[in-house]
Amino acid sequence: MIELIRAGEMSPAAARVAEKANVGLRTVFRHFEEMDTLGREMSAIVEAEILPLVEKPFEGKGWRAQLNELLDRRAYIYDRIMPLKIAGSLQRFRSKFHMEDYNRFLRKERESLKQVLPTKIAGNAVLFHAIEMTTGFQAWRRLRQDQGLSAKEALNVLRFAVDRLVDGK
Numbered sequence: 001m002i003e004l005i006r007a008g009e010m011s012p013a014a015a016r017v018a019e020k021a022n023v024g025l026r027t028v029f030r031h032f033e034e035m036d037t038l039g040r041e042m043s044a045i046v047e048a049e050i051l052p053l054v055e056k057p058f059e060g061k062g063w064r065a066q067l068n069e070l071l072d073r074r075a076y077i078y079d080r081i082m083p084l085k086i087a088g089s090l091q092r093f094r095s096k097f098h099m100e101d102y103n104r105f106l107r108k109e110r111e112s113l114k115q116v117l118p119t120k121i122a123g124n125a126v127l128f129h130a131i132e133m134t135t136g137f138q139a140w141r142r143l144r145q146d147q148g149l150s151a152k153e154a155l156n157v158l159r160f161a162v163d164r165l166v167d168g169k
Helices: 002-006 012-022 025-031 034-056 063-091 097-117 127-135 137-146 151-167
Strands: none
Touching: 002 012, 002 034, 002 063, 012 025, 012 151, 025 097, 063 097, 063 127, 063 137, 063 151, 097 127, 097 151, 127 137, 137 151
């Protein structure tokens, strides 16, 4: 299922999953009687893949260096999980698990920002929410997919916007 989604099939049919996994259709339905079960398995696989990078201590000294590291990490992670994240987002309004997973992801994004930003910035609700929106997955997806920017170009756009926000310009 993950391979199919990464290849661009956002909502593959059970028959395609069975074909790709080289198993019978009954096996697919027996193992994944409901989509939430499949969502949980996919989420666990993705989390195991990206968690070491998310939890890795920052090497930079000072909040600006750590913020830049955070942006680098997010760029890598967002590109890696983009097809899976989009596929999950398509299901979130039909699935309690996908909605909870979506909200958990947002909380993790928010918490990681609060860890690196000084209190003066994190405590300013308007400024913090502007930075959160600018550095979030949806902004990355829009830059990469809708605007067709390369990862390097998208990261430059994020850095530009974040620098202007934190510098008050």
